[in-house]
Amino acid sequence: MGTSSSLGGSPLHSDRANPVQCGAWARRSNHPRERAGMSQKEASDRLSYxxxxxxxxxxxxxxxxHALRAMLNLYGxxxxxxxxxxxxxxxxKKTATRTVSRLR
Known part of the structure; x- marks a missing residue:
């Protein structure tokens, strides 16, 4: 069963996630910003990025x-x-760590 957020649809279906889909978290991360009615410029100014x-x-x-939590908090x-x-x-993060370990 997946999990859903009222501000961005369903960013994760933990029973279906794979390394390729993990990159999708970021593409979905703009949904809360857009739903909060913020531009990238406004978000960057308020986050000091x-x-x-x-x-x-x-x-x-x-x-x-910490950056992820700050962004989510800003977006409500x-x-x-x-x-x-x-x-x-x-x-x-776990997938990225495993990939780096295999490359060594």
Whole structure:
């Protein structure tokens, strides 16, 4: 069974997630920003990031957990609503760590 958020659809179906889909967490991360009615510029200003950083995160760069939580908080995704995003981040981080380990 999947998990859903009221501010971004269903960012994670943990029973179906695979390494390729993990990159999708970031593409879905712009949905809460858009639903919050913010531009990338406004979000970047309020987070003290530059616009390219917000864009990179929305297009697949895995942020650190603190940046992810700051973004979700800014967009009004709090409490139980943030759980699917955190779960997807953890899966993406785990997958990335395994991939790097195999390359060594």
């Amino acid at each position: 530059n616009v390219p950083k917000v864009s990179r995160i929305e297009n697949g760069q895995l942020p650190d957990i 995704v709090i409490g139980d609503e943030e759980a699917p995003y955190i779960e997807m981040w953890m899966l993406a």
